[in-house]
Amino acid sequence: MFEISAHTRRKRRAELLARGIFLSMTLLMVLPLLLILGFLIWKALPILSLDFILDNPSKGMRAGGIWSPLLGSIYLVFISLVIATPIGVLAAVYLNEYARESWFTRVVNLAVVNLAGVPSIVHALFGLGAFVLFMHIGKSILAASMTLAIMTMPVIIASTKEALASVPISFREACWNVGATRWQTIRHVVLPNSISGILTGVILQVSRAAGETAPIMFTGAVFFKAIEEGNLFAYGLFDQCMTLSMHLFTISTQVPDVPDALPYGTAVVLLGMVLLVNAVAIVLRVYLRSRKKW
Amino acid sequence: MSTPAQHSIETRDLNLWYGDFQALKGISVCIPRGQITGLIGPSGCGKTTLLRCFNRINERYGDVRTTGEIDVLGQNIYAPEVSLIELRKAVGMVFQRPNPLPISVYENVIFGIRVHSERKNLKKSDLDEAVEKALSEVGLWEDLKDRLNVRATSLQLEQQQKLCIARLLPLKPDIILMDEPCSALDVEATLHIEDLMLTLAGRYTIVIVTHNMAQARRVSHECSFMLMGEMVETARTQDLFLTPRDARTADYIEGRYG
Ligand SMILES: Nc1ncnc2c1ncn2[C@@H]1O[C@H](COP(=O)(O)OP(=O)(O)OP(=O)(O)O)[C@@H](O)[C@H]1O
Ligand SMILES: [Mg+2]
Numbered sequence: 001m002f003e004i005s006a007h008t009r010r011k012r013r014a015e016l017l018a019r020g021i022f023l024s025m026t027l028l029m030v031l032p033l034l035l036i037l038g039f040l041i042w043k044a045l046p047i048l049s050l051d052f053i054l055d056n057p058s059k060g061m062r063a064g065g066i067w068s069p070l071l072g073s074i075y076l077v078f079i080s081l082v083i084a085t086p087i088g089v090l091a092a093v094y095l096n097e098y099a100r101e102s103w104f105t106r107v108v109n110l111a112v113v114n115l116a117g118v119p120s121i122v123h124a125l126f127g128l129g130a131f132v133l134f135m136h137i138g139k140s141i142l143a144a145s146m147t148l149a150i151m152t153m154p155v156i157i158a159s160t161k162e163a164l165a166s167v168p169i170s171f172r173e174a175c176w177n178v179g180a181t182r183w184q185t186i187r188h189v190v191l192p193n194s195i196s197g198i199l200t201g202v203i204l205q206v207s208r209a210a211g212e213t214a215p216i217m218f219t220g221a222v223f224f225k226a227i228e229e230g231n232l233f234a235y236g237l238f239d240q241c242m243t244l245s246m247h248l249f250t251i252s253t254q255v256p257d258v259p260d261a262l263p264y265g266t267a268v269v270l271l272g273m274v275l276l277v278n279a280v281a282i283v284l285r286v287y288l289r290s291r292k293k294w
Numbered sequence: 295m296s297t298p299a300q301h302s303i304e305t306r307d308l309n310l311w312y313g314d315f316q317a318l319k320g321i322s323v324c325i326p327r328g329q330i331t332g333l334i335g336p337s338g339c340g341k342t343t344l345l346r347c348f349n350r351i352n353e354r355y356g357d358v359r360t361t362g363e364i365d366v367l368g369q370n371i372y373a374p375e376v377s378l379i380e381l382r383k384a385v386g387m388v389f390q391r392p393n394p395l396p397i398s399v400y401e402n403v404i405f406g407i408r409v410h411s412e413r414k415n416l417k418k419s420d421l422d423e424a425v426e427k428a429l430s431e432v433g434l435w436e437d438l439k440d441r442l443n444v445r446a447t448s449l450q451l452e453q454q455q456k457l458c459i460a461r462l463l464p465l466k467p468d469i470i471l472m473d474e475p476c477s478a479l480d481v482e483a484t485l486h487i488e489d490l491m492l493t494l495a496g497r498y499t500i501v502i503v504t505h506n507m508a509q510a511r512r513v514s515h516e517c518s519f520m521l522m523g524e525m526v527e528t529a530r531t532q533d534l535f536l537t538p539r540d541a542r543t544a545d546y547i548e549g550r551y552g
Pocket of ligand 1: 336341
């Protein structure tokens, strides 16, 4: 009784096989990631120190640290998100919670999806034409941040809409039927239940904004600029700046005889900056989830 | 509102379209005050739609157009001076799937109060009192008085559904609309909710949509039968089930379609 049949045995083998394949694919994905990280850190180890972070590049970028590009990257990412997040999130709330299905919303939604897929070099040209030249802002941190904001906004709108749409309609119904206005429904029910999804979408754009070189090359980034070391406010809005991504590009391809550890150190700091933001986001998310109301 | 009307809800020639699709066709119905009115009919005949008309919540569901008149407590609810907020406070709704918000039991019960008052005007003692009163009214107070801070979504389904009813009560509604309130529950929980409805009747006017003929017979005083967007027949419940006037009603209650 209950003996295993040939058919069942075959099914079991297939089951094991499937599981094995899925597991190995997972490892295949994680392994290179760890390898890259390990390799980068190992190569960068000789140079990583507080001085590396707090010193300007020197000797034609063959020595010194990365203070000026690091601060430039922080400025660009921060300012671009300060511009893009409120506009993007509020636009998504409008599209998802207020707007009725009409040709207007269909056009807007189509535009959002397509803009999210536009290559960054196109945003660069737009930024150059619109902000630097037409609005006479000139090549500056402000123009570059605005360009990055234009680039990240559609993605923030799309991800925020998705987070809002994942809040069950029954929560909204519960709210409407005690006489809540749309805004109260959003404020008390929709946002608290989608805030972690919204945050995730925004945070992903940090890495994107920090990593892009094309959009800022035309609009505000320079190859070299020394600034006051250790002063967090060393850049002004209308200054041009260095950035980590561009600096990395420069010292790995444009400048001869750069010591090996320098580009790797730069890469590790860039990575560290993105990971740090992600970590903060995770903590924030756990905190918000534990409160579930604000 | 002037004279207290004897009918809680009265519709005259109510038509409703979702886009081009007409979901309600010339509905004229009177729902008596303080009683339980059953609404039966096959799937898709417009029961939920009709229910949603009574507090004008349909307007939140996209492209909806209505003609005709609806009086609630003698007041035409399409009159320009009617505030949808006040209307929805007076006419609450309970759904097929219990939908407590993912916050504590306590916060669920006072959710309506929070939405309608300034934070600084809320006194803890008033809120506590409102919670105890509402939960007692639905028979949950003894079970939950020590667990007011647990997340409402972790309760049993029956408790969740009672909580959803309790959530309406602090707003002092006149009418409670129930859209198949028991269809997610087991037999015993269903009977408990029915008992609760019978104790709430009198103080509140209740309109209940149900697919369960036996339930309609057990709880409702009056019963209406709908078919494809039309109101076929309304009568005292015994009369509707024993001596239906319309052949289609007879077919339906004998289970010949639907
Ligand atoms: N938001 C909507 N947009 C478009 N059509 C809708 C919408 N809601 C309902 N309908 C349509 O209106 C008709 C009536 O729907 P309704 O939900 O009122 O039926 P019901 O009697 O409650 O059915 P059930 O017993 O399945 O709950 C159905 O044909 C349905 O497809
Ligand atoms: Mg229905």
